[in-house]
Amino acid sequence: DQQVKQNSPSLSVQEGRISILNCDYTNSMFDYFLWYKKYPAEGPTFLISISSIKDKNEDGRFTVFLNKSAKHLSLHIVPSQPGDSAVYFCAAGYYQLIWGAGTKLIIKP
């Protein structure tokens, strides 16, 4: 059962450009969505969230877009910086979070 899918295991982006990380979900009851960021040897840290009543939420360089009809959300990082190199997890749910497998983002100088 893969209710939350991150199809790209890794992504490489030039510093200064836009990073777009994608996440798909299957359960239409999900109404809350989050992105967590994880550095090696550390636990995941909360990055940004969005509820199903919105289609966009922005926090500085990070924007999350939600397309409910497509059951798709994405995280945009603009501009990408070397410190953004990490694994990004998408999580979704309505009372309990279901996590994706993560996408490793590499920012190239």
Place this chain on the structure above:
Amino acid sequence: EPEVTQTPSHQVTQMGQEVILRCVPISNHLYFYWYRQILGQKVEFLVSFYNNEISEKSEIFDDQFSVERPDGSNFTLKIRSTKLEDSAMYFCASSLGGQIQETQYFGPGTRLLVL
């Protein structure tokens, strides 16, 4: 800034042995969680704990797992008889509230290797 801590950072054990993973959640938090991540796979929810009781648990959290808050600060995960497939990174998390919108703060994890 307050943080969740976990000990040990690494644990190697023989199959069939019992292990106890320890966590110290953020002091004013009321909800506690254990997750695991098998290498290269997704983060999986194991259990949530509130008011000295399990509030939710996943299918993974079978009879060989137990959780306890033995004192006012520690939150432990016990695996009674470890199996090879229990090898994973185990994360503890805590939150102030129990709703899904509450931010969960994660510890650095304990890497468990079962031989």
